[in-house]
Amino acid sequence: MRIDNLLEFGRFLLRRFLADRGPQSAAALTYTTLFAVVPMMTVTFAMLSVVPAFQGVGEQIQLFIFRNFIPSTGATIQEYLVAFSVQARQLTWFGVGLLMATALMMLLTIEKAFNTIWRVRQPRRGISSFMLYWAILSLGPLLLGAAFATSTYLASLTLLSGPYAIIGASTLLKVMPLLLSVAAFTLIYAAVPNTRVPLKHALAGGLFAAALLEAAKELFGLYVSYFPSYQLIYGAFATVPFFLLWIYLSWIIVLFGAELVCGLSSSTQWRRRSLPRLVLLLVLLRILHQRQQHGRELDLRGLRRAGWPLPSDEWDELIGFLEAEQLVTRTGGGGWVLCRDLAHYPMQQLMQSNPWPIRHPAALAGGLDEPWYLPLCEALQQLQAEQARLFDGSLADWLQGDVTKNVSS
Known part of the structure; x- marks a missing residue:
């Protein structure tokens, strides 16, 4: 070393x-x-x-x-x-x-x-x-x-x-x-x-x-x-x-x-710079969803066998959040399974409730072989552009109330 x-x-x-x-x-x-x-x-x-x-x-x-x-x-x-x-x-x-x-x-x-x-x-x-x-x-x-x-x-x-x-x-x-x-x-x-x-x-x-x-x-x-x-x-x-x-x-x-x-x-x-936690969270949910369709549970060892060598502390934090959101539950064998229909869980709720928001689309640079990755990048870029438009103008303009045209349009 x-x-x-x-x-x-x-x-x-x-x-x-x-x-x-x-x-x-x-x-x-x-x-x-x-x-x-x-x-x-x-x-x-x-x-x-x-x-x-x-x-x-x-x-x-x-x-x-x-x-x-x-x-x-x-x-x-x-x-x-x-x-x-x-x-x-x-x-x-x-x-x-x-x-x-x-x-x-x-x-x-x-x-x-x-x-x-x-x-x-x-x-x-x-x-x-x-x-x-x-x-x-x-x-x-x-x-x-x-x-x-x-x-x-x-x-x-x-x-x-x-x-x-x-x-x-x-x-x-x-x-x-x-x-x-x-x-x-x-x-x-x-x-x-x-x-x-x-x-x-x-x-x-x-x-x-x-x-x-x-x-x-x-x-x-x-x-x-x-x-x-x-x-x-x-x-x-x-x-x-x-x-x-x-x-x-x-x-x-x-x-x-x-x-x-x-x-x-x-x-x-x-040694490596970890991916954003939200990205890892979506990866974990995707694997859990696939396992649910085959009636199988997931643990940290299974996640690593799937190609995601996640450290145990990150695994515990992600699983702790999903458990608090009542999305997963522990099985008798020590693994985890989905306990909620993801079709009735909005993406917006996940974006608001998770404690690891992505502040800038550049954090997703590098590409990832996931079906949701490109749509997420595009949505975050549109969100950033819309946010920049809505909050355009100087701080003095905002304090004087001269920015209503940006908000109304």
């Missing part, structure tokens, strides 16, 4: 990130994380305590995370969180249920933010949603404990850490936190959105987010070390706002990584 394509792709991702309200979603996730971090730690300790081999692993994992994934300002926060977690483990079953509900709220907020990025119209419901969250809260800590116990065992081997260690083994142990971070982000990007995400794209997003988070951690630590003036302002309370700022930056990185994964998964349509 050339440099200009990379820059264009980066601008595309930034526009999507802002359009998807990424900073606002990161702020909401920061607020939710503030309340959910202790419940998540409590659930992790509870699940690890079930397995006798993982006794004491929870504290080691906690120390490992704070040492490798959180800047130096997290030391004081760690003490508070550990104290809160120890107290939380003494709660009754009702209190534990409230903690679980708080942790679930965080997972729901994450899934909602990801579904917004992937333009998912229907979030998980019922048993599928429950099973996903239960797997994260139950199997997640166990898998983390198993991975940590394995890495600890490998680190104790003389072949890896002794004086006769294999060349490169020490480097591998040093990058272990980065590898675990890549694996965690890859799993999040692949499993959380309620849509199919190619594993290679999730892995690319995981590498990007992990590397960017590591760089942000180093820069954040340098700022705290060389610019300690914030302590003069906040005093002993200084750790709290910086910890919240770090959580916010972390979520910004995670959500932007999700935009990267989604952008990679939506083919290379970002």
Whole structure:
């Protein structure tokens, strides 16, 4: 990929990130994380305590995370969180249920933010949603404990850490936190959105987010070390706002990584200048009308097989408009069919109600092999000529009322 394509792709991702309200979603996730971090730690300790081999692993994992994934300002926060977690483990079953509900709220907020990025119209419901969250809260800590116990065992081997260690083994142990971070982000990007995400794209997003988070951690630590003036302002309370700022930056990185994964998964349509949405809308209606005559439904995959490789976000916008106009409805198989007789739907209504009007016939330049294309171009040219005639004259003439001859004729 050339440099200009990379820059264009980066601008595309930034526009999507802002359009998807990424900073606002990161702020909401920061607020939710503030309340959910202790419940998540409590659930992790509870699940690890079930397995006798993982006794004491929870504290080691906690120390490992704070040492490798959180800047130096997290030391004081760690003490508070550990104290809160120890107290939380003494709660009754009702209190534990409230903690679980708080942790679930965080997972729901994450899934909602990801579904917004992937333009998912229907979030998980019922048993599928429950099973996903239960797997994260139950199997997640166990898998983390198993991975940590394995890495600890490998680190104790003389072949890896002794004086006769294999060349490169020490480097591998040093990058272990980065590898675990890549694996965690890859799993999040692949499993959380309620849509199919190619594993290679999730892995690319995981590498990007992990590397960017590591760089942000180093820069954040340098700022705290060389610019300690914030302590003069906040005093002993200084750790709290910086910890919240770090959580916010972390979520910004995670959500932007999700935009990267989604952008990679939506083919290379970002490279081309898309046709006007109204043209794509008419193409979609024509294909839906043809399918209706054969009793067949249409989905995005079928549209792409028909020669229109439409990005998923444009497909969602067009289908959303047609659904709001009560022109299409979803079938049980997940596709879409017309639910209204187009013979009783005026073209004028479509031109007025669609949010993507064509301001100038030049936007249709280039030609298109569609039966309605040339009549549409001619109608728009006549409309522009008539509009130019009706609104002829200077603004001063209009304000003085000297343009009635143009309107009356």
